[in-house]
Amino acid sequence: MADRTRARSEAETRVEGLLAVLRTRGHRVTTPRRLLLRSLVEVGGHRTAEELAAAVQAEAPDVHLSTIYRNLDELEQLGVIEHAHLGHGAAAYQLTEDPHSHLVCAGCGATLEVPDTLFHPLVQRALADYSFHVDPHHDALVGRCEDCAAEQ
Amino acid sequence: MADRTRARSEAETRVEGLLAVLRTRGHRVTTPRRLLLRSLVEVGGHRTAEELAAAVQAEAPDVHLSTIYRNLDELEQLGVIEHAHLGHGAAAYQLTEDPHSHLVCAGCGATLEVPDTLFHPLVQRALADYSFHVDPHHDALVGRCEDCAAEQ
DNA sequence: GTTCTTGCAAAAGCTTTGCAGGAAG
DNA sequence: CTTCCTGCAAAGCTTTTGCAAGAAC
Numbered sequence: 001m002a003d004r005t006r007a008r009s010e011a012e013t014r015v016e017g018l019l020a021v022l023r024t025r026g027h028r029v030t031t032p033r034r035l036l037l038r039s040l041v042e043v044g045g046h047r048t049a050e051e052l053a054a055a056v057q058a059e060a061p062d063v064h065l066s067t068i069y070r071n072l073d074e075l076e077q078l079g080v081i082e083h084a085h086l087g088h089g090a091a092a093y094q095l096t097e098d099p100h101s102h103l104v105c106a107g108c109g110a111t112l113e114v115p116d117t118l119f120h121p122l123v124q125r126a127l128a129d130y131s132f133h134v135d136p137h138h139d140a141l142v143g144r145c146e147d148c149a150a151e152q
Numbered sequence: 153m154a155d156r157t158r159a160r161s162e163a164e165t166r167v168e169g170l171l172a173v174l175r176t177r178g179h180r181v182t183t184p185r186r187l188l189l190r191s192l193v194e195v196g197g198h199r200t201a202e203e204l205a206a207a208v209q210a211e212a213p214d215v216h217l218s219t220i221y222r223n224l225d226e227l228e229q230l231g232v233i234e235h236a237h238l239g240h241g242a243a244a245y246q247l248t249e250d251p252h253s254h255l256v257c258a259g260c261g262a263t264l265e266v267p268d269t270l271f272h273p274l275v276q277r278a279l280a281d282y283s284f285h286v287d288p289h290h291d292a293l294v295g296r297c298e299d300c301a302a303e304q
Numbered sequence: 305g306t307t308c309t310t311g312c313a314a315a316a317g318c319t320t321t322g323c324a325g326g327a328a329g
Numbered sequence: 330c331t332t333c334c335t336g337c338a339a340a341g342c343t344t345t346t347g348c349a350a351g352a353a354c
Contacts, residue, residue: 085237121277219311
């Protein structure tokens with residue numbers, strides 16, 4: 001229980017810190033925003049707008065999907081979160097802190113989170129050869145995982 | 153004129169070769185399919201379904217967008233083409249021959265075509281470290297071009 | 305003649321937008 | 330009290346699907 005208590009207050013501390021960013025920049029602190037940030041902090045990884053809406057609605061059922069989208073946009077403009085396109089379906093959102101990139105298997109749909117260091121050689125070569133600054137989080141790399149590659 | 157004639161017949165030869173793939177695998181050769189392949193060969197690079205539809209409709213106005221999508225799916229399953237998600241909007245399709253990858257600027261939307269060699273270190277490390285086979289064509293890398301990066 | 309394709313229309317999935325009421329500061 | 334946010338409904342864009350008529354083989 002001590003663990004859970006500590007974990008919860010740690011999460012709340014992070015949420016408060018992120019809310020402070022909103023306040024500082026003249027945005028208002030509302031229930032949907034607080035719950036959305038809490039969901040993002042608690043899940044850690046990446047989630048679709050719909051998944052985040054479900055998490056928020058567990059506490060405040062009336063929060064509308066469009067509110068989630070508007071707040072995700074806003075938080076992204078503030079640099080608090082960013083979104084990536086994982087394969088086909090919906091976009092995935094994650095906190096900018098603890099950044100990671102994604103590998104998505106085209107066969108089974110499995111998602112691998114990988115450290116950004118994997119992209120470093122590519123980022124440097126893109127900059128050197130094309131003067132292009134790659135943001136490795138925005139899109140997943142698509143391919144085949146070990147099992148699905150073996151099937152072929 | 154000699155150039156244009158030769159270019160056209162070269163393109164037609166490639167189209168016929170691709171149609172032969174269809175025939176060999178038991179698929180039928182139809183006007184929309186021929187025109188779609190011709191458009192893909194002629195533009196060389198990547199195009200959205202809507203752009204390809206426009207090109208096809210220049211010759212056969214009744215060809216429907218849904219037919220374009222169905223044929224793109226079919227050609228992709230045959231391995232003749234593949235699609236990539238460039239930033240947000242619609243998917244981009246290209247012939248599998250002469251493969252290249254994409255860098256998309258999040259600021260101005262410009263698209264850079266880059267050789268696959270740029271991805272080789274990453275592909276090798278993904279395989280070595282995660283047993284994951286990356287297909288670098290499926291998604292564009294998003295970032296900022298020189299000009300847009302300078303603005304910040 | 306049989307099977308595969310097509311055109312059309314409708315719908316699906318994700319996301320954005322207009323608006324009027326309500327909450328935050 | 331003023332401005333910003335929200336919920337709702339409706340629409341937007343890309344893509345998919347059902348179906349009956351028509352084309353390819």
